[in-house]
Amino acid sequence: MLNGERLDPPPVWLMRQAGRYLPEYRALRAEKGGFLDLCYDPEAAAEVTLQPIRRFGFDGAILFSDILVVPHALGQRLWFEAGEGPRLAPPLADGLLGGLTPDPAILAPIHETVRRVVSALPPETTMLGFAGSPWTVATYMVAGQGSKDQAPARRLAYRDPAAFGRLVDAIVDLTVDYLVGQIDAGVQAVQLFDSWAGSLAPAEFRRWVVEPNARIVAALHDRRPGTPVIGFPKGAGAKLADYAAGVGADAIGLDETVDPAWADAVLPKELPVQGNLDPLALITGGEALEGAVAAIRRALFRRPHIFNLGHGILPDTPVSHVTALLAMLRG
Numbered sequence: 001m002l003n004g005e006r007l008d009p010p011p012v013w014l015m016r017q018a019g020r021y022l023p024e025y026r027a028l029r030a031e032k033g034g035f036l037d038l039c040y041d042p043e044a045a046a047e048v049t050l051q052p053i054r055r056f057g058f059d060g061a062i063l064f065s066d067i068l069v070v071p072h073a074l075g076q077r078l079w080f081e082a083g084e085g086p087r088l089a090p091p092l093a094d095g096l097l098g099g100l101t102p103d104p105a106i107l108a109p110i111h112e113t114v115r116r117v118v119s120a121l122p123p124e125t126t127m128l129g130f131a132g133s134p135w136t137v138a139t140y141m142v143a144g145q146g147s148k149d150q151a152p153a154r155r156l157a158y159r160d161p162a163a164f165g166r167l168v169d170a171i172v173d174l175t176v177d178y179l180v181g182q183i184d185a186g187v188q189a190v191q192l193f194d195s196w197a198g199s200l201a202p203a204e205f206r207r208w209v210v211e212p213n214a215r216i217v218a219a220l221h222d223r224r225p226g227t228p229v230i231g232f233p234k235g236a237g238a239k240l241a242d243y244a245a246g247v248g249a250d251a252i253g254l255d256e257t258v259d260p261a262w263a264d265a266v267l268p269k270e271l272p273v274q275g276n277l278d279p280l281a282l283i284t285g286g287e288a289l290e291g292a293v294a295a296i297r298r299a300l301f302r303r304p305h306i307f308n309l310g311h312g313i314l315p316d317t318p319v320s321h322v323t324a325l326l327a328m329l330r331g
Contacts, residue, residue, distance in 0.1 A: 002189055002228035002251050002272055009329050010305045013060035016312030017052040024051050035080050039065050040109045046116035060126040065110050067132025067193055070174055071141045073107050075100025091144030095156050095163035097170055107178055111185040118186030129187035131179055133194035134171040134212040150199045172212050176219045183224045191230040198235015205239050210246040217248045241266045256310025260299035272304035279314050285321040293328050
């Protein structure tokens with residue numbers, strides 16, 4: 001499908017399908033401890049990746065990891081505060097990496113996770129890898145944590161674009177190597193998550209979202225030809241067409257705020273798209289879920305389409321609603 005074939009019913013996988021809404025994940029997390037420890041434990045991370053495949057039979061398994069392993073490998077300390085999210089130190093408010101000691105070997109356990117999952121997957125199930133896009137990763141590196149409107153990174157990009165550009169370049173280079181390693185370990189497609197793409201003005205969007213992602217896609221196409229790359233610029237809105245034209249991704253992920261009929265009208269006709277059910281519609285279930293699913297399928301029936309959420313599945317999602325969604329799509 002990622003190569004342009006339209007299937008009916010569409011294949012389905014869900015962002016963050018391996019996670020806190022599953023009781024088997026919560027049990028393993030309680031046994032293993034912290035989230036980051038889980039990410040770097042190949043046996044446990046492989047088990048988490050496989051849990052939703054066993055329960056639901058999704059068409060794709062999604063690597064269980066986190067986008068912030070890249071800044072960790074670039075030399076920042078990384079940890080997660082309970083109830084507050086990730087922390088990175090030192091914050092790179094000046095954009096300078098000079099005081100950090102990169103350690104790409106940190107990423108080796110994640111490649112081992114891929115190998116373990118691939119060896120256990122049913123042959124018909126696609127294995128998907130991912131990484132954070134440079135802009136989104138840089139926002140965390142500059143602020144040392146998540147930040148409202150990503151203001152610290154935006155300020156630095158305006159004030160000292162050369163320094164910010166060097167930071168982005170370092171992220172691009174390591175991300176390419178990281179994703180090549182995932183592909184060599186067995187993933188069949190990769191996704192670039194730009195969770196904070198929507199916070200940038202148009203010119204900054206072209207400079208810090210389109211251009212770096214285009215470099216990653218071109219490098220992956222050159223080094224590992226035939227591996228599809230999905231681009232997901234959350235919040236891009238009207239800039240989505242510019243992203244599709246400029247990045248060269250093999251498929252585009254749509255967040256839940258995008259009208260799928262509009263996306264179908266403005267994106268290239270044969271370009272596969274992924275999405276874009278509102279995670280809250282999945283939580284609500286019933287008629288709200290049925291109506292949302294029908295509207296998406298009606299809007300995108302003419303093009304290659306992977307049914308997915310517009311963002312990650314939420315922890316309070318009833319498992320029964322995921323089962324109901326799959327019945328709607330496959331029934």
